[in-house]
Amino acid sequence: MQRLFVGLELPRSVAEQLGRVRVEYPTARWHPVQALHLTLCFIGEVNAQTANAMAGALHDLPDPELKLTIRGVGYFGTPERPRVLWAGVTAEAALMQLQEEVEQRLVPVGLVPDTRAYRPHITLARVRQGGxxxxxxxxxHADLALPPFAVDHLSLYVSRGGEGGVRYEVIERFSWLKR
Incomplete structure (x- = not known):
């Protein structure tokens, strides 16, 4: 079984800029800069046959002419018990349509779609308490604003646990089908 998700890789320069927002936060586990990404769709645990079918469903995506804009920071959870610190990504139409297209392609091959509305963000850290x-x-970091950047592919990732924490590895990259 593999734990999979579909996401967008960040250019190295963008990931390094996001790495600079780290602060002294005693209960934060900061994600390594090279692991920062924008999740489009969390798949979960699947067998090899389902993983192959999902990879096949992601081929030939039309070019969404996508530019991402990172703005602001926030958290999921409560102020007393935040779970995740994140950098916001502007929910532009092309991004929202891409996320929906990915989900629609994966449902017929086994994806159980998330019932919550998609909120684009880049997870920076997992935390245990607020204050x-x-x-x-x-x-x-309220005024965090990075210049927009183009994205030319999406990636299928596997999430692997281990002693050093979770690692994300790209299984396959899918470039856009040019119009």
Missing amino acids: EPLRAFLEG
Whole structure:
């Protein structure tokens, strides 16, 4: 069984800029810069046959002419118990349509779609508690704004646990079908 998701890789320069938002946060487990990505669709645990079918469904995606814009930071959870610190990604029409297209292609081959609305973000850290560190993080990076950047493919990732924490590996990249 493999734990899979579909996402967009970030250019190295963008990931390095996001790596600079790290602050002294005693209960945060910051994601390594090389692991930062934008998840489009979480798949979960699947067998090899389903993984192959899902990879096949992702071929020949039309070019969404996609540019991503990163703006601001936030968290999921409550101020007392935030679970995730994130950088926001503007929910532009092309991104939202791509996410929907990916999900629609994967449902027939076994994806159980998420019932929650898609909220584009880049997970920066997982945390165990809030308080002053959360407030300092939010205030210190409220004006985060990176220049828009183009995306020319999406990736199928496998998530692997281990002693050093979770690692994300790209299984396959899918370039856009040019119109």
